[in-house]
Amino acid sequence: MSIYDTLNEQQREAVFCTQGPLLLLAGAGSGKTRVLTHRICYLMEQGVNPYHILAITFTNKAAKEMRERVDSLVEFGSEHIWVSTFHSTCVRILRRHIDLLGYDNSFTIYDGDDQKSLIREICKRFNIDTKMLPERAIINSISSAKDEFMTPAEYETTYQYDFKKKKIADIYKEYQKQLKANNALDFDDLIFKTVELFQFHPEVLEKYQERFQYIMVDEYQDTNTLQFHLISMLARKYKNLCVVGDDDQSIYKFRGANVKNILNFEGQFPDATVIKLEQNYRSTKSILDAANGVIKNNQTRKDKALWTENVDGELIEFHQYGTEYEEAANIVQKIEELSAEGEPYKNMAILYRANAQSRVFEEKFMLKNIPYRIVGGTNFYQRKEVKDMICYLKVVNNGMDDLAAKRIINVPRRGIGATSIDKIQTYAMEQEIGFMDACFQAQEIETLKTAKKKVQKFGDVILGYRNYLEDHSLEELFQYILETTGYIKDLEQQETEEATARIENINELLNKVVSYEEEAEEPNLSELLEEIALVADIDNLEESDNKVVLMTMHSAKGLEFPNVFLCGMEDGVFPSYMTITSEDSEELEEERRLCYVGITRAKERLFLSAAKRRMMQGRTQFNKVSRFIDEIPKELLKVDRGINFSDKRPDHDIFSSSRNTKFRKPFQRRQLDLPKTESLDYKEGDSVNHIKFGVGKVTSIVSGGRDYEVTVDFEKAGQKKMFASFAKLKKV
């Protein structure tokens, strides 16, 4: 009896197929992690040195789990396998070789917030109207350019006749210049620079090709073009590349993921073996059928049929509540009931479309004293106080990080305001030196008057820290910074709840520093900062905590729970307003894939819910039940009359008229009991004004349930479809 006997035929085939390119199409819950771990194990049995194996996962958490699972299968050697995310892999490579590209090896990693600050600064300097060109759009454009391996120069020549893009090209160019001057890389650069390194230094590439003779990539459907490039460079020599993915679970198009990577794999590697894993081991039949019912509405997908031998299981429950508060109250109550029946809290997860939806649940859980954990949202390391302390560490570590220096120069208050900072910056640019270096030369800056001394003093403080680190540990440095800045003392004096929470956060960061120093082989500041920059919130989700988990469906990818609550199943929430109004049908399909991911997280029970009205951005919105609910086969759904409705209005069950609902569109009768938008003051053919798109002509008005769907041909923006209640069109 070998460990491979428990695998099914396709799984075994995949495990034993070790040579040459292999595409593994693995449906949700089909045991792909088992296949990957067993495959690694088999490779080692075949005499492959674990040193030659590279496995790329999507999160650090997945990497850790994979290593542990391999470790439980093999007797020794698992620690030599290189298992990590794309980003961590690249950092490891760049730390060794980035000097070949003219960067310092102690480079800093910029997160999304840093990126935004830098872009904002550049826009200000370039006098760019961020109303015409929002920062978000600029960042996205630069990010997509990098995803396509396009340098600023290439971007400029490609788009020289497009006014807006030409502007972006200027910003992109300056942005890269600044990054380099600050000795910093953003997330995309980590991959980009690694590819560049391999391109310009074939001897380095060859070294890694020799090292990584067997490569595996998980969640392959979510790789972008640049990542594909990286992988194919590495695999070019030995061609032992195994990619695992599911096109139905591709949910990161918005950040550059390219489904074509998986759809065209056989085109890129013509001799590839393709194996499909279609048996689901995770979910009950009802849950799986519901998921299949939804996903089959997508036009562009590889045909496949996921099946299971599992029991039918319970029906899927769907409730429509009056408000999001009722929704939360009832879900929490259900969780209490399940808990009373003996279900551990950690077996229950609440999944939603957007992070903002977590708040109502959090309030309820606190009130009821139920342990919970929210994953995502504002990351721990993005909190003001934590970020402040990190910036101190960054400045100590990398003297060229202007952004970090500017952040802390007046935190705590040192009497150095915006005008002084500008003066230092101007001087730094004239002298072509870094911001921090300019601070060290404060005496030379003529424009500074009373601030001269203060800036000088700040410089001395930083120099003091650097000296201190020479013969002290990181923990000691951190403590020293806390003391000398008086950061905690300031907070203590405030005596507010908020301040106490901040102190706790700083202490948690201190814990991180301590535990890093204990675990690392050779602790150093760069590595600590890199660990901080590259962790995702999900990475810290401990299997052992018995807590209800709350997170977005995006974050839930790759996880599974016995009981799953999918809330906010409303058109406008999920699918989101953005995707409904977009004319690109691809976006709705991605949203549907997300729904598929959400449903397939559930093993035993699935609860779906919606609210008739909910507060969104301070306005009450009336939402129709999500179209995805409609796509689930009716016989799988159990729709109860609302329980515990707190508002006394007669409640109309959406399926109420009779059992015999097969022939009617289930949700249409709702238009009777929901307030319709006030009658419109414009009709087809009228000219109307929209706050963003300007003037246009109404081409059609369709009554869709509680709202009107209005199509307008705008003079500038072209044709748009919108809901009357959202669009606030004015007749002109």
Add this chain to the structure above:
DNA sequence: CTCCTTTGTCTTTTT
């Protein structure tokens, strides 16, 4: 320079 108030702007997902 700092602190407080007011105004305006959004709609998503993240390494």
Add this chain to the structure above:
DNA sequence: GACAAAGGAG
């Protein structure tokens, strides 16, 4: 409703 940016008083 939340949060950032701008404006105003000390």
